[in-house]
Amino acid sequence: MEPISHPDAVTVGPGQGTRRHRDCVPRDAPALCAIYNPYVTQTTVTFEEVAVSPRQMKRRIAEVTRRFPWIVCEQNGAVLGYAYATAWKSRSAYRHSVETTIYLDRNRTGEGIGTELYRTLLARLRAQDVHSIVGGIALPNAASVALHEKLGFLKVAQFRQIGLKFGQRIDVGYWQLTLS
Numbered sequence: 143m144e145p146i147s148h149p150d151a152v153t154v155g156p157g158q159g160t161r162r163h164r165d166c167v168p169r170d171a172p173a174l175c176a177i178y179n180p181y182v183t184q185t186t187v188t189f190e191e192v193a194v195s196p197r198q199m200k201r202r203i204a205e206v207t208r209r210f211p212w213i214v215c216e217q218n219g220a221v222l223g224y225a226y227a228t229a230w231k232s233r234s235a236y237r238h239s240v241e242t243t244i245y246l247d248r249n250r251t252g253e254g255i256g257t258e259l260y261r262t263l264l265a266r267l268r269a270q271d272v273h274s275i276v277g278g279i280a281l282p283n284a285a286s287v288a289l290h291e292k293l294g295f296l297k298v299a300q301f302r303q304i305g306l307k308f309g310q311r312i313d314v315g316y317w318q319l320t321l322s
């Protein structure tokens with residue numbers, strides 16, 4: 143499955159609230175670290191435990207975007223959040239299945255930005271002939287569960303006490319969207 147090129151950014155929302163969705167580029171790395179690292183160091187939302195450097199983030203962007211979309215949402219030049227897809231598993235018969243990830247600036251959650259961003263990502267995945275999309279959610283995470291279910295994902299699994307962070311054993315649930 144080859145990535146397809148996308149010439150344009152998408153504009154979302156009216157007037158002052160206008161936001162732009164565009165492909166992530168390496169120079170977004172510091173802004174992405176600023177969004178992601180507070181979740182790494184202060185929450186159990188992600189199972190990473192060490193803050194990611196801009197250099198590491200740049201490598202991740204380069205790696206992911208060789209095959210899959212990585213979309214950022216910006217408003218007035220500031221990055222508010224990002225969403226991307228990675229291969230679900232590496233064996234060849236999984237080639238039409240991806241796992242998706244989304245993070246917003248902690249001060250900009252609950253405004254509909256996640257819904258917009260995920261919709262753009264899903265449209266890109268659909269255009270790329272992806273068939274199955276999986277979202278893994280460390281529980282509890284009411285906002286993420288609500289977002290996935292709003293967009294049609296169904297819960298398919300829950301691994302018990304699969305993570306250990308800040309001395310807590312954490313469950314991870316999996317939600318799946320099958321594209322027709």
Ligand SMILES: CC(C)(COP(=O)(O)OP(=O)(O)OC[C@H]1O[C@@H](n2cnc3c(N)ncnc32)[C@H](O)[C@@H]1OP(=O)(O)O)[C@@H](O)C(=O)NCCC(=O)NCCS
Binds near residue numbers: 181187247250278283
């Ligand atoms: C999860 C996340 C991406 C959701 O994006 P968001 O912009 O906050 O969500 P939206 O405002 O688009 O809301 C989507 C739905 O979730 C609901 N929702 C949002 N926050 C909620 C909360 N804290 N509790 C319950 N439902 C919530 C909304 O009501 C909405 O449903 P509705 O349209 O039927 O009312 C965002 O909150 C985030 O970045 N969280 C921290 C990082 C994270 O958890 N990432 C996901 C890792 S799996």
